[in-house]
Amino acid sequence: MTGPIVFLIIVLILVLIIALKSFKKVQQSEVLIIERLGRYHKTAVAGLNFIMPFVDSVRARVDLREQIMDVPPQNVITKDNVTIRIDTVVFYQITDARKAVYEIQNLRMAIQNITNTTMRDLVGKMDLDSTFSSRKEMNEHLRIILDEKTDKWGCKVNAVEIKDIDPPKDIRDAMEKQMNAERNKRAVILDAEGQKQAAITIAEGQKESSILQADAAKEVNIRKAEGIRQARILEANGEAEAIRSISEAKAREIEVVYNAIKNTNPDDKLVAIKSLEAMQEIAKGPANKVFIPFDTAKTLGSLGALKEITKE
Numbered sequence: 001m002t003g004p005i006v007f008l009i010i011v012l013i014l015v016l017i018i019a020l021k022s023f024k025k026v027q028q029s030e031v032l033i034i035e036r037l038g039r040y041h042k043t044a045v046a047g048l049n050f051i052m053p054f055v056d057s058v059r060a061r062v063d064l065r066e067q068i069m070d071v072p073p074q075n076v077i078t079k080d081n082v083t084i085r086i087d088t089v090v091f092y093q094i095t096d097a098r099k100a101v102y103e104i105q106n107l108r109m110a111i112q113n114i115t116n117t118t119m120r121d122l123v124g125k126m127d128l129d130s131t132f133s134s135r136k137e138m139n140e141h142l143r144i145i146l147d148e149k150t151d152k153w154g155c156k157v158n159a160v161e162i163k164d165i166d167p168p169k170d171i172r173d174a175m176e177k178q179m180n181a182e183r184n185k186r187a188v189i190l191d192a193e194g195q196k197q198a199a200i201t202i203a204e205g206q207k208e209s210s211i212l213q214a215d216a217a218k219e220v221n222i223r224k225a226e227g228i229r230q231a232r233i234l235e236a237n238g239e240a241e242a243i244r245s246i247s248e249a250k251a252r253e254i255e256v257v258y259n260a261i262k263n264t265n266p267d268d269k270l271v272a273i274k275s276l277e278a279m280q281e282i283a284k285g286p287a288n289k290v291f292i293p294f295d296t297a298k299t300l301g302s303l304g305a306l307k308e309i310t311k312e
Contacts, residue, residue, distance in 0.1 A: 021053040031097045033059040043097055062097035066158060069108055071115050073164075076123040078131060085166040086123070090115055090146065096154025104153045111150060115160070118145050128167065135162050 025048055026032055032044035036056045044051075051058075073087040090111055094100045104110050122141060123131060131138070142160040150157055 018053045022050055024049045024051060024058065029063065029065045031062050031064060033062065033097060033101050035059045040098065040102065060097075060101045062094055062100060064094055064097070066091055066093040067108075069111060071112050073166075074116050074119065076120050078123055078126060078128050080127045082128045082171060083168060084123070084128070084131065084171075085164075086119060087163040087166075088115055088119065088142075089161045089163055090157065091159040091161075092146075092150065092155050092157045094154055095156050099152070099154030107150075107153060107155060110153070111146065111155070111157075114146055114149055115142065118142055128171070131165055135165070138162060 024032060024044060026044050026046045028046045030046065032049065034041045034044055034049075034051055034056050035058075036052065040059075041056060069090045069092065071088040071090060073085050075083055075085050077083050092111060094107075100107055119142065122138060126134065139160050139162055143157055146160060147157040
């Protein structure tokens, strides 16, 4: 009984070993490169995969998630012969696990070396100031070159970021002094510009005020002159109306007197007396002058003749 039991136990152990080697569990976002008798057989995806025990073997487990590789800082020389230290990060993702395993011996080392050589070539064509102001363009240029060179290895470079650009200490001190001088220069320019603008604004305000005051004085003079003119016109119209009224009253008075004289049939003496009274009233006016002839008797005789005419 002991021999068959031992044999059964051995068989069970072998079956268990074969089962463990026949099934492979693959995690999500991972693949397995399966080789059969030393040659590529298939790519096992996420889940439970069956392989032939002792025939198939797992060559590599490949992570398909985006990878982050911190490239060690390196010293590079700019176009104006300044040595700077650049720290870079590369974000890449494997798109073809078979190429990543069989087409390149060490993918991460290859990406790091390409990044270093491309960075040296790129910075060597730029001066120090351009490396600080063109960081975005440098990142995009590096990404395009790395993506082209790693495509044959089943790798996609999504982004390249320059974390830091560190110039030598003496260069940093000179740059800080330059920046301080530039800030002071901008402050002086802004202050002068502000004073200039303030002076212009004050002058413009004074100009506008003078114009408004002149316009106001002009308007006052015009209205004053217009008032005087209107007053004179009204005064003249009043005087003319008064003269017209007086003339009409005198005319009516003369007409009444004439009709009365005509109706009463006056004698020569009455006519002479009334004529003298009329001349006296006329002479009362400040602008009227009456000349009485020396031969008054002849004048009275003429008035007698006037009497005869009125009778007719």
